[in-house]
Amino acid sequence: MNSVVFIVIAILTLAAALAAATLPKLVHAALSFALSFVGVALFYFLLGAEFVGLVQVFVYVGAVAVLIVFTILLTRRGAEEEHGFHWSGALIGLAVFAGLTWAILRSSGLSAPAPTVAAVTVKRIGELLMTDYVWPLQCVGLILTAALVGAMVLVMEEKR
């Protein structure tokens, strides 16, 4: 049952990712990118990581996809002429893929049998974030606040 679902989701995600890379219209590519985000979220649900999956939808589909779409609309005007095949992009993509595969194959987690863990509740995640991981959380908060203030400064009107 699970492996069937896995294959269906994998095909969906990969097809969406491929479409995002190959579709000629940038907006179409961005929308299929959002679809591949949904596919990744489905993987998290399949693995029982409900919270991560919901955050994936929330942040990537709700915010990042809209951000990408807005960036495309606000920066390019009708620039949809055919581009040739970019060898440099393909090379970088292959290099990243090879690096990730190498790292995954080297990790010790692959050979060990999967540990049986109890379902992680949102409450448990919250407790961990507030106790063991409170410093990373604070650092992330600080970085995000700095980014927010920076964005404000960039778009603020000049006072005459």
Place this chain on the structure above:
Amino acid sequence: MGHSLDQIFVIAKQWILSFLGGTPVWVQWIASSLLNISAVLGVFLTLFALISVLERKILARIQNRLGPNRVGPFGLLQPAADGIKLLIKEDIVPLRADKVVHFLAPVLIAAAAVLALGIIPYGRNMTPFAIDGGILFFFAVGSTTEVSVFMAGWGSNNKYSMLGAMRAIAQMVSYELPLIITVLPVVMVVGSLMPDAIVAAQAGYSLGVLPHWFVFTPWGAVAFLLFFASGLVESNRTPFDVPEGESEIVAGHMTEYSGFKYATFFLAEYFGMFALSGMAVTLFLGGWHAPIRFLEIIPSYVWFFCKLGVLLFVFIWIRGTLPRIRVDQVMNFAWKFMLPMAFTCLVGAAIWHYQGRRLGGYLWSAILIFAVYFILSRLLDTGKKFAPRTYRFAE
């Protein structure tokens, strides 16, 4: 008697499922889910039909008209006539439109609205899908609406559609912040993201008449108002309907839609309204709990839908009485007033909790919230004087 009436739908569902006894677990699971889905869809489609005619009736009453009164008794069959009309209308797709995106936009927006309805507890043991991060699910699904609105605007290949979509997305992104931050104090006080746990935390009465709903705490009252106002924006209702301001940009992102697709957008808008009202009831108005202890003999789902009905009436009432707000005013209101007030609610809830939820806590959180409100209103005061407008040529 009262108990079996309260659980009548739960018992009915178990009775139907009992026919499937002996079948594998996953068959029963699918059947149970399908039953829940059809119940939610049936109830809310009926409510949609009812509200669409009631809204026109109430608006007519506010504007001193009669409203629809031709089809059926008191015009109650008007939704059926509307539905048939919209079904047989020609479905026009613009020649230069992006066909696939244009088609998918109303489908996705309606799907998101229906999904959001699935996690709300409608009565005792009557949550269609009780998941651990229910509140998060609600807002995650709601946040995908923006992508659909963009698809509608961009796919139509029309400048009014695109302008409307841009306005709608800007407004929705801005108001999502206060909407979610006003939920945080409730989640913090309850300590759970499950809607059922939040409803359970609001059970009980002081002196048998004063329910322990979060709206009766200082932070809860303010958070409820902020949540409701943000809900108005998220569902693009007046006074925040700039995205579809018909006097400026035709119908916003829905300009190029006709017939049943247009109806689907409307369905999504109303379902979104139901979902947000239902969420407000769950978070602040005690969910399905009765307002007074001895009224608990009335079934829990009746109470839920009564509260939902009151909130929907307020939605319509506001639509009938308030004019549209300008775009820049909407944005300023979100970032300069709603957001700081939402954060104040969070701090107020913390004070209330750590004062042992007693009188001192109520007092201190009320003082804090009022102080911040006072300072904000002073800072945001533009000092404009509003005198009666003088007309030079139109006396």
